[in-house]
Each structure stands twice: as C-alpha cells, then as structure tokens.
Amino acid sequence: MIKGSKKILILCDWLPPDFGAVGQYAVGFAKALAEQGHDVNLFGFSSTSSSTTKEGNVLTRRIHRSQYDRGNFIKRAFWTFGANIALLFAARREFFAADEIRFTGSPPYLIHFVMPLAFVFRKKTRYRITDFHPECLMATYEKVPFWMKALHRLTLAWRRRVSVIEVLGEDQRRHIMAAGIAADRVELLRDPSPISFDGKHVATEVPESLRKRKIILYSGNWGVAHDHLTFVEGFEAFCRENPDVAGVWLNATGGRADLVEAELKGRGLPFVRTRPVPLEQLPAVLLAADVHLITLVDRFVGYVLPSKVYACIASNKPILFIGSRGSDVHLLSEQQRNENSYQQVSVGDSRQVRIALERLLGVA
Numbered sequence: 001m002i003k004g005s006k007k008i009l010i011l012c013d014w015l016p017p018d019f020g021a022v023g024q025y026a027v028g029f030a031k032a033l034a035e036q037g038h039d040v041n042l043f044g045f046s047s048t049s050s051s052t053t054k055e056g057n058v059l060t061r062r063i064h065r066s067q068y069d070r071g072n073f074i075k076r077a078f079w080t081f082g083a084n085i086a087l088l089f090a091a092r093r094e095f096f097a098a099d100e101i102r103f104t105g106s107p108p109y110l111i112h113f114v115m116p117l118a119f120v121f122r123k124k125t126r127y128r129i130t131d132f133h134p135e136c137l138m139a140t141y142e143k144v145p146f147w148m149k150a151l152h153r154l155t156l157a158w159r160r161r162v163s164v165i166e167v168l169g170e171d172q173r174r175h176i177m178a179a180g181i182a183a184d185r186v187e188l189l190r191d192p193s194p195i196s197f198d199g200k201h202v203a204t205e206v207p208e209s210l211r212k213r214k215i216i217l218y219s220g221n222w223g224v225a226h227d228h229l230t231f232v233e234g235f236e237a238f239c240r241e242n243p244d245v246a247g248v249w250l251n252a253t254g255g256r257a258d259l260v261e262a263e264l265k266g267r268g269l270p271f272v273r274t275r276p277v278p279l280e281q282l283p284a285v286l287l288a289a290d291v292h293l294i295t296l297v298d299r300f301v302g303y304v305l306p307s308k309v310y311a312c313i314a315s316n317k318p319i320l321f322i323g324s325r326g327s328d329v330h331l332l333s334e335q336q337r338n339e340n341s342y343q344q345v346s347v348g349d350s351r352q353v354r355i356a357l358e359r360l361l362g363v364a
Helices: 021-035 073-090 092-097 111-120 146-159 170-179 229-241 257-265 279-287 310-314 328-338 350-358
Strands: 009-014 039-044 049-056 058-064 100-104 125-128 164-167 187-189 214-221 246-253 269-272 291-295 319-322 342-345
Touching: 009 021, 009 073, 009 092, 009 246, 021 039, 021 100, 021 310, 039 073, 039 342, 058 073, 073 092, 073 111, 100 111, 111 125, 111 146, 125 170, 164 170, 170 187, 170 328, 214 257, 214 279, 229 246, 229 257, 229 291, 229 350, 246 257, 257 269, 279 310, 291 310, 310 328, 319 328, 342 350
Parallel strands: 009 039, 009 100, 039 058, 100 125, 125 164, 164 187, 214 246, 214 291, 246 269, 291 319, 319 342
Antiparallel strands: 049 058
16 A cells, blocks of 8 residues: 555445435545545445446445335335445445545434444544434424434434544534534535536437427425425416426426426426436536526525535526525525526525526526
8 A cells, every 4th residue: 555545435325327416426535535545445335236346446335225215204214224234234344444434424324323333443434414314304393303302412422423524515514513513623525516517518408398498407306405386486477477488397306306296287387307317418418408496495504405506507507596595505606606697596485586587597
C-alpha cells in the first residue's frame, strides 16, 4: 500500500444498475478514494444477483436482496433489519480489517448496526447522512409515538460517537449542530451531479401525447417528503388560463407519484406517466424538459435534500421549486439561476405556482 493510504470499507444500499442515488454516489466516492491511493471495499445490494468485481483499488461486492413494499410498514421494518444484518455479515472480514468504516443513512438505521461494533473494536467511522432516520418517519406523525422518541434519542447517542459526520447541505448542518454534535466533527460535502452534460447529449423524444406542449418534468422519486397538491392545483389553474401550452411528464416512482397521477387524471389535465430510465439515459430525458419540478414538504427541510437538484441545475433548464426558502434546494438553485429560470413557491400557494409557470414557460 502507498504510504498514508488506508483500507476503507463503504457500506450503502442499492448499487447501480439498481435505481438509487445513494449507491450511484457511493460508486463515485469509492473511485475518488481509490485514485487517492486508498484500498476501497464497497458493499451494497443488487435486486438481480450477487457479484464481486474489482476495478483498480476498488473491490465492489453486490449482495442479492429482493425489493420490498415501501408502503407496508411491517414488511419494510423486517426488510430493514434483515438488510442491515446481511450487509454487515457479508462485509465482516473487511470490517475488521478496515482502518475506516464509511456508511450512509441507507439502508435505514444502519448506524445502529455499525456503531456498536465500531465502538467496541475502536474503528474510525465516517457517517454520510443521506437520509435522516427516524426523523423522516417522525415528521409523518402528528403525535410522535413514545417508542419512536426513544429510538430517536438512541440514534442521537450513536451519532455523537461517530468520528466524522458528512452533511449534504447547510440545512442538514443546522439540524446536526442543534442536536449537540461538535462543529469540528461535521463536514459539508455536497453530492456531485450523477450525470454530466458534455454537449453531445440531445434531448430524448417526449411522449407522443405531449409533443405539441411544453414539458414540465418531474423525474425520480415522488414520496412522502415531497408536496404534491400545491403543484396539481397550481397546474390546473395554469391550464385554465393557458389550455394548450404545457403538459406534465411524470417520469417517477413513489406513493405521491401515484397520487399525482390520480389527481391529474381526475382533473382531466394533460400528463404522461413513465418509469425512471437507467442512469445513462437520464441526460437525454432531463434535456427534454422546459421546466424541472422539485417539491419538498416544509417539515422535511434539513432531513431530505432531493439529489435531483444537482442534475436539474447541470441541465441548464428552468427550475420550479415548491418548498421552503430554508432548504438547500433553494440555496443552490438561487445561486445558479435568475428569476427567469428559477422560481420558488411556498407550499400551499397554488396561485403563485400558476404565476411561476407562466413566467418560466414564457407565457406571462
């Protein structure tokens, strides 16, 4: 090994070609660490088959794991427990040999499996908070159950024992600091865009029924953390004033995506629903947009940072963000755009959605 290099173990959830931003970024970080001379072992899941590959100083091991029903809490809990056990068991040799353990918030609650072992065996740890658990689940309750509060306190205790915590944004940093984590143990390391636009990419052909309309594109996961009714009601108002101008391309998965599809269909609004494409096809899809749509419920600010914002910014297409000005989605977008190519609207303000769409689509 090169002098100063380390043996680093990285643990995460779904690795490419499975869909998942955390795994896509983990692959990039693993390669970057290897280029610095470190010996890297990357462990994650595959929905198809187990495999082991070696590329330079990066050994990647995919563990076969079936997908699960995100909408079923009991099944999700059992899947999470089993997934964390399977991940650590598969990486047991690399765990004890590693100089540093790096892990993320995915699979959920991985910190509760990694940190007890790391504490006992005095391992240096680096925790990249890609997802806040249980805070995201707590945010869905009007009255948080007592057992979840106890889990939250235990989670905070383990976070305080992590050597370094990486946050994705300034909004996350505020949450972490408020929880009593020392400032010198918190590092801001933003995700890069998972794709690049090199001038050779061309926009894909949009779905046939929308080809005569301007495209409002939502691409990726539309889950519980993402507001939907503000956009639907604002888009309906926009269509009443401008009936033949725009349509929604819902290139998305998630429970809220299903609700949006039902709402748009029920209101007779122009849209098409497709499944997210493989990563190599994503640049062409993003370039087909006239406006990118990003949404976030206020109570998830600082707990969720939609990774799509980086690719949307990189595409140089206009962005409509429905969410709080306290989110890093707004911070990043405002830094890169002017008012003609970026509009922020507060959750619940459907009237302003209509106005923002008219400005971004050039019909104001």
